[in-house]
Amino acid sequence: MRVFWLMLCFCLFCGAVTAQPGPLIGFCWVSNPLSDSTLFEEGFRTAHYLGCQIEHRQYNWNEMEKEKGVYNLNMVDQWYTACTTYNIIPSLAVCPLNSNSVYRNLPEDLEGNSFDDPEVIERLKQFTDTLVGQYPDIKYISFGNEINYYLRAHWDEVFPYCTMCGEMYNYVKKTYPHLRVLVIFGFTGMEKREEELIPLFMPACDIIGISSYHASISVESVSPRLTAEEMRQRLEYCITLCGEKRVAVVETSAFSYPDPVYQATYVHVFFEVIDTYQADMEFACWFSTYDWSPGMLTMVDPFLEQFNSSGLLQPDGTPKLSYYAWMDEMSQRGLVSQPASEKALAAILAALLVSYLLKKGYK
Template structure:
């Protein structure tokens, strides 16, 4: 699923004195994230995001993230546009560096079903030397010239790469070559930064060749996880929350010993998708209880929940058109995915469960 341009926040639930720098506090048991979709009456522009972030920080948020597309960061060859997508989030949202401990970046040259590279590279394979060199130059620009880039702890190369690679299987090995080059480059620029890519849970289960190709590389395995029923003839129907523990066990136990992470994890409250507000709340409770053994054994890098609010009206139709998917069922799913209502801003049952579970993890 497409993430918003300013989408990732990772969350630590701990009571913080504003006079104490996050770096001076004890490390969290778990970094958990919450995407900052705004609601109908949010303030416009950066003020709305700061309001949303502050509300989340009051409930424990300590990491923020960005998910820019390569063709936006490099709109023409060797010309870069980094201010809005990277510099501003790194410098404006937490100017005193007291709200947030760290940041994460998802660099999207693949975003689910689509390839998002600069126009002059669109017809090249991912392992073409020019493709690799140009991305290397972008990485160098980011890691040497973006202010406060030292606050970034994790970088993801591509979002839900299985979507594009499943329909372009000839590009699997080519993208692996590209991915390995990116890992090497980022580790050389900053060895402290952990690098991975993102695959959907359903593809990890159902396309083991693709999953096995990438799970051996990188510093951790990153999933997007929405427990939809792949056996149902109607798409985007939810499986019961009772399935979550088995899914979580599988995701941890099939990584070859690497930790896991989630850039998206969520559950719709739409009755049209075999769910409800109560069922969404049950999912949140089951999700965290299933994670607890792996949190204690440090098998989970971070969790990013999707998201603070439902998507705004009209967003999903645009997204479905861009991705080339039928909007009917996915839009029912997406329009009720948040923990709070888009129209009113009021919390759903799952919001209270979310806060309770975070508190219990970090007590």
């Protein structure tokens, strides 16, 4: 790993190479500068500058379809328009389940139904028809996000949910063969019995989606720091659980608070893992472009506040160490072109980063 960091300083002075084929690289939830919803498009303009090829986003089913035939697709319209404007591939998760252990997200008139109820499945097919008809450039679709967090608390619903996913997979492959289907698991804090769920869902997808915040540091209680090697090992472990299925890192990050160097280190590890597993990886997304303004995420859920420093830029657009790490990695792949002044600054910062890491014992 020490050689890797020393080579990084040298590579910063090299010219950009021709873009190489490999996994698509982008963001999960492109964020807005200053956490201002009126600057939504500006967030995508920044993502485009950062070389973003794909944006993965989750919306709850019941937020898009309140009840049968009653749609609210304003958020999806805005997102899809921004993606197509900046030539970013859209990946959409339609979520009957979304990253919590309590709530289901079925339309109001289906709230009490089992996931494998024929009416639920038929309605989800109809809604998928609506989405594909209205947003034809969506390339990836999934039915749920971090589904294991709900299923761990409702073990009796595992097979009904698996049946629903299998029915939807067969329908999509028959009706929309151009679409690639994911099943997304949350790997942060995954229990052993949840690992055993992954093979159960493999027949219901083309790709296993990995959401992992194993390198993240909690604001509430700062956990022991991972070395770069430990960061890599934990992300690789997620990939090994997916067997021979193709994988996509749908979201991952490390926080810059309280240590910006730690986040920049994980950016480099993120790209190192992409390179190692490029033959088996469909795409990889970093969580957010800009940091959120303090308090903004608390209004959604106090737990999320710790994620406010997961971006590459501060809310006002000031670059962080992780930004320079990102731009270096993307320029090495020919996906961005760095100004000479930025390259020089990045090289200085990288040299300081190497010195810091060696002193701290990172190998």
